[in-house]
Amino acid sequence: MSVQFKEEVLKEYEKIKTYYPNTQATLLPALWLAQREFGYISEEVMEYIAELVGVPFPKVYEVVEFYTMYHKKKPGKYHLQLCQTLSCFLAGAEELRTYIEEKLNLKPGETSPDGLFSFQLVECLGSCHTAPVVQINDDYYENLDVQKFDQIIQELRSKQ
Numbered sequence: 543m544s545v546q547f548k549e550e551v552l553k554e555y556e557k558i559k560t561y562y563p564n565t566q567a568t569l570l571p572a573l574w575l576a577q578r579e580f581g582y583i584s585e586e587v588m589e590y591i592a593e594l595v596g597v598p599f600p601k602v603y604e605v606v607e608f609y610t611m612y613h614k615k616k617p618g619k620y621h622l623q624l625c626q627t628l629s630c631f632l633a634g635a636e637e638l639r640t641y642i643e644e645k646l647n648l649k650p651g652e653t654s655p656d657g658l659f660s661f662q663l664v665e666c667l668g669s670c671h672t673a674p675v676v677q678i679n680d681d682y683y684e685n686l687d688v689q690k691f692d693q694i695i696q697e698l699r700s701k702q
């Protein structure tokens with residue numbers, strides 16, 4: 543198997559194991575480590591994690607498929623996660639979606655050809671009181687409207 547954790551990451555994983563009742567229960571943090579290390583969870587990575595954690599490959603696949611926080615393909619440098627759940631929907635998420643689809647020319651699940659942006663629709667990000675919300679990489683952008691969002695996108699572009 544060509545994919546495997548470096549020595550120091552394996553040590554980190556060994557420590558994580560001490561927090562859980564059994565190895566199988568470490569599947570989510572193991573996938574999180576894998577995504578941090580490899581950038582996304584390819585099928586090869588899923589096979590490695592299945593072996594490491596001791597669960598069947600279909601179980602790993604199912605978990606990666608279910609949680610939007612795991613990427614099955616390489617995300618853009620800026621990964622845009624637009625909440626589409628009720629509070630955000632009512633507060634203007636649809637306009638943000640239209641902006642992303644028309645101005646950035648990205649449909650959900652796509653990455654821009656220059657690799658700068660990728661776009662994903664997600665369920666509640668847990669910040670309904672500041673709707674609408676977009677998560678960009680690890681940061682939340684809240685109380686958005688199209689104008690504010692456009693400014694954020696311009697700032698990200700100007701960092702290139």
Ligand code: FES
Nearest residue numbers: 625630667669670
């Ligand atoms: S509905 Fe969007 S953060 Fe909860």
